[in-house]
Amino acid sequence: MLETINLSKTFKEKKAVDEIDIYLDDGESVGLLGPNGAGKSTTISMISSLLKPTSGDVKLNGKSTIKDPSEIRKVLGVVPQEIALYEELSAYENLHFFGKIYKVKKGFLENRIQEVLDMVGLKDRQNELVKTFSGGMKRRVNIAAALLHHPKVLILDEPTVGIDPQSRNHILETVRKLNEDHGTTILYTSHYMEEVEQLCDRVYIMDHGKVVASGSKDELLSILSSEDTIQVQLSKSSDNLLEAIKAMKPVRRVDETSDGIRIISKKDSSILNNLVHAAEKEGIQITHFQLEVPSLEDVFLHLTGKSLRD
Amino acid sequence: MYPVFMAQWMKDKRKPYIILLFIGLSIIATLIFGDIDRIEQTTAMVYSTEPNAEAVEEKWLEGLNGHETIDFIISDKEEAHEQVAEGAIDVAIHLMENDYRLITSSDMPNIQIVEQYVHKVFTEEAQLEAAAGDGNTEKLRSELDSYLENPPIQVQTESIDGGEIPNYDMGMQLLFGFTLFIAMFTIGFKVNGISGDKVSGIWNRLILSPVSKTNMYIGHLLYSFCVGFLQMLIVFLIFHYVMGYDLGNLSMILVITAVFTLSMVSVAMLITGIVKTPEQFNMVYPSLIPMIPVISGVYMLPGTISNPVLQFIGDMFPLSHGVEAMTDVALFDAGWNDIALPIALMLLIGVFSMGIGINMVERRK
Numbered sequence: 271m272l273e274t275i276n277l278s279k280t281f282k283e284k285k286a287v288d289e290i291d292i293y294l295d296d297g298e299s300v301g302l303l304g305p306n307g308a309g310k311s312t313t314i315s316m317i318s319s320l321l322k323p324t325s326g327d328v329k330l331n332g333k334s335t336i337k338d339p340s341e342i343r344k345v346l347g348v349v350p351q352e353i354a355l356y357e358e359l360s361a362y363e364n365l366h367f368f369g370k371i372y373k374v375k376k377g378f379l380e381n382r383i384q385e386v387l388d389m390v391g392l393k394d395r396q397n398e399l400v401k402t403f404s405g406g407m408k409r410r411v412n413i414a415a416a417l418l419h420h421p422k423v424l425i426l427d428e429p430t431v432g433i434d435p436q437s438r439n440h441i442l443e444t445v446r447k448l449n450e451d452h453g454t455t456i457l458y459t460s461h462y463m464e465e466v467e468q469l470c471d472r473v474y475i476m477d478h479g480k481v482v483a484s485g486s487k488d489e490l491l492s493i494l495s496s497e498d499t500i501q502v503q504l505s506k507s508s509d510n511l512l513e514a515i516k517a518m519k520p521v522r523r524v525d526e527t528s529d530g531i532r533i534i535s536k537k538d539s540s541i542l543n544n545l546v547h548a549a550e551k552e553g554i555q556i557t558h559f560q561l562e563v564p565s566l567e568d569v570f571l572h573l574t575g576k577s578l579r580d
Numbered sequence: 581m582y583p584v585f586m587a588q589w590m591k592d593k594r595k596p597y598i599i600l601l602f603i604g605l606s607i608i609a610t611l612i613f614g615d616i617d618r619i620e621q622t623t624a625m626v627y628s629t630e631p632n633a634e635a636v637e638e639k640w641l642e643g644l645n646g647h648e649t650i651d652f653i654i655s656d657k658e659e660a661h662e663q664v665a666e667g668a669i670d671v672a673i674h675l676m677e678n679d680y681r682l683i684t685s686s687d688m689p690n691i692q693i694v695e696q697y698v699h700k701v702f703t704e705e706a707q708l709e710a711a712a713g714d715g716n717t718e719k720l721r722s723e724l725d726s727y728l729e730n731p732p733i734q735v736q737t738e739s740i741d742g743g744e745i746p747n748y749d750m751g752m753q754l755l756f757g758f759t760l761f762i763a764m765f766t767i768g769f770k771v772n773g774i775s776g777d778k779v780s781g782i783w784n785r786l787i788l789s790p791v792s793k794t795n796m797y798i799g800h801l802l803y804s805f806c807v808g809f810l811q812m813l814i815v816f817l818i819f820h821y822v823m824g825y826d827l828g829n830l831s832m833i834l835v836i837t838a839v840f841t842l843s844m845v846s847v848a849m850l851i852t853g854i855v856k857t858p859e860q861f862n863m864v865y866p867s868l869i870p871m872i873p874v875i876s877g878v879y880m881l882p883g884t885i886s887n888p889v890l891q892f893i894g895d896m897f898p899l900s901h902g903v904e905a906m907t908d909v910a911l912f913d914a915g916w917n918d919i920a921l922p923i924a925l926m927l928l929i930g931v932f933s934m935g936i937g938i939n940m941v942e943r944r945k
């Protein structure tokens with residue numbers, strides 16, 4: 271129902287978003303993953319009609335939203351990356367204000383405010399000023415403000431950065447319920463792989479303004495099916511051994527971890543033997559050995575060369 | 581528009597101190613600086629220690645009484661000295677048959693005025709007595725008085741249209757000047773709320789809502805207007821009804837206030853457009869605004885600033901026009917025709933600044 275076609279944005283010389291194609295089907299929950307500066311927020315701004323693309327298009331049910339954004343604005347709820355609230359007002363007053371702005375009918379507004387407050391679990395704190403709230407509570411009000419007008423599509427831009435686990439769980443639970451119980455279509459942006467794994471049917475991975483991979487969790491994991499991740503613990507660390515492993519043919523990369531080394535290698539049965547021999551030669555014992563099942567985190571690392579969290 | 585307006589009001593309702601402070605400041609500044617050329621009433625105690633003290637006191641008191649701002653009261657030496665020593669009065673005068681001494685504990689400007697005046701009275705009396713010689717001083721005095729009632733040369737000052745020339749009341753100019761000047765701060769900080777909303781992301785939420793952009797601006801600007809206007813209204817009402825200042829035709833003053841506020845909201849919008857962030861505005865605006873009354877000559881008698889460049893810069897801001905129109909109404913009973921030009925100029929400044937300002941704010945991203 272909502273799709274982008276060759277969507278691009280260039281700021282001065284910098285290509286922030288580079289010809290991306292994304293689509294959202296009705297009732298789907300889709301994740302948009304990417305490291306800092308990947309272009310996630312810029313993409314969201316263009317989808318939500320706040321920013322004009324340099325080229326490309328955004329279509330809602332086949333109709334371009336760029337000339338006339340009124341349709342998409344009606345169906346959209348946007349939770350911005352920043353806390354877009356009046357800190358000097360209470361949670362209730364903020365919601366009342368945004369409810370009026372979104373023209374929620376007078377008779378329904380009061381009920382609706384209590385409903386969304388309930389969803390984000392702040393009903394009993396509604397009369398306190400937002401500036402006295404913790405970061406997590408502010409984020410929850412920030413989400414509530416985007417829900418007042420029953421949006422069909424909810425776009426959340428990193429709604430869980432820098433908050434306590436309790437608030438985070440609450441937010442994830444709220445989003446899940448919106449998607450599963452109310453049929454709200456979700457576009458969820460995050461740095462955190464496990465959130466996206468938990469919430470989303472499909473995932474787009476962005477880096478340097480481009481979509482570098484997309485698909486369901488299994489599809490993404492299959493990218494790594496030709497590789498093994500091996501976690502090894504050694505009796506002592508040794509640069510010589512590290513070099514020897516790196517020199518092995520199927521090995522793609524070797525990283526030192528807190529308790530040993532991690533090897534990413536093409537699937538190859540000879541690797542285990544070679545590893546044992548190399549260690550023996552250096553007089554080092556392998557104390558622990560584990561063949562890891564790849565995670566989306568590994569997919570991300572593989573695609574972008576960056577860890578998700580900085 | 582209405583919710584935007586109300587949200588601003590709810591924010592301020594919780595902390596109205598700044599506005600109250602500004603209202604107080606407008607009044608205090610006018611009282612402190614506006615009274616410079618108004619001399620307060622001074623009391624001087626007079627006494628004599630001559631044997632015929634009463635006669636001496638009576639004789640001089642007759643000549644001395646008649647000054648607008650100095651009251652002379654008869655007392656005795658001890659009492660007068662004590663009062664001066666305590667600072668209850670500024671000056672006492674020891675009267676003698678043909679001479680006097682001033683007793684004072686400080687050298688304040690009003691003592692010089694007393695001294696000049698007493699000196700004049702004594703000199704005139706001495707001249708009169710010298711002219712009368714051995715003759716009758718009293719007779720000469722009454723002859724002189726009746727002669728002066730119909731003097732040979734009569735000078736009369738008329739204004740160009742034949743009316744009387746009232747004294748230019750600098751205090752009134754400062755009253756309007758300070759009140760408008762301080763309101764410029766209030767207005768500016770409120771208009772800056774637009775930038776604040778943009779930075780916080782609230783503005784984006786409004787854009788995505790069914791509220792039109794025009795209504796978003798009007799909500800903010802109307803609120804800035806109302807707060808600025810209300811602040812000045814309260815100050816003027818206090819001056820007019822509580823403190824007994826005569827502001828002339830109050831409804832005309834309020835119309836000028838409204839036009840000035842409108843114009844100043846626009847200028848603040850222009851400055852909002854020029855600077856990049858609300859923080860920058862909070863630095864630039866308070867450093868720029870205090871220069872405007874100086875350049876506009878609000879602290880000086882009209883006509884003091886003759887540098888055409890400064891005059892031109894001053895005229896680009898609504899302050900000089902607003903103060904001019906208000907003093908014209910308050911001091912010279914100006915009618916609508918007389919203040920049409922400053923009002924038109926303020927509106928012109930308003931239209932231009934608003935147009936350019938909103939354009940610049942919209943273009944910034």
Ligand SMILES: Nc1ncnc2c1ncn2[C@@H]1O[C@H](COP(=O)(O)OP(=O)(O)OP(=O)(O)O)[C@@H](O)[C@H]1O
Pocket residue numbers: 281284285286304305306307308309310311312313351945
């Ligand atoms: N208004 C702008 N002017 C110039 N460059 C911009 C602007 N907005 C974003 N950029 C640049 O575009 C790139 C993408 O930014 P964007 O905010 O979309 O990234 P992001 O994926 O949301 O990152 P983050 O995880 O930090 O929020 C960045 O390099 C950023 O510096």
Ligand SMILES: [Mg+2]
Pocket residue numbers: 310311312351427
């Ligand atoms: Mg972002």
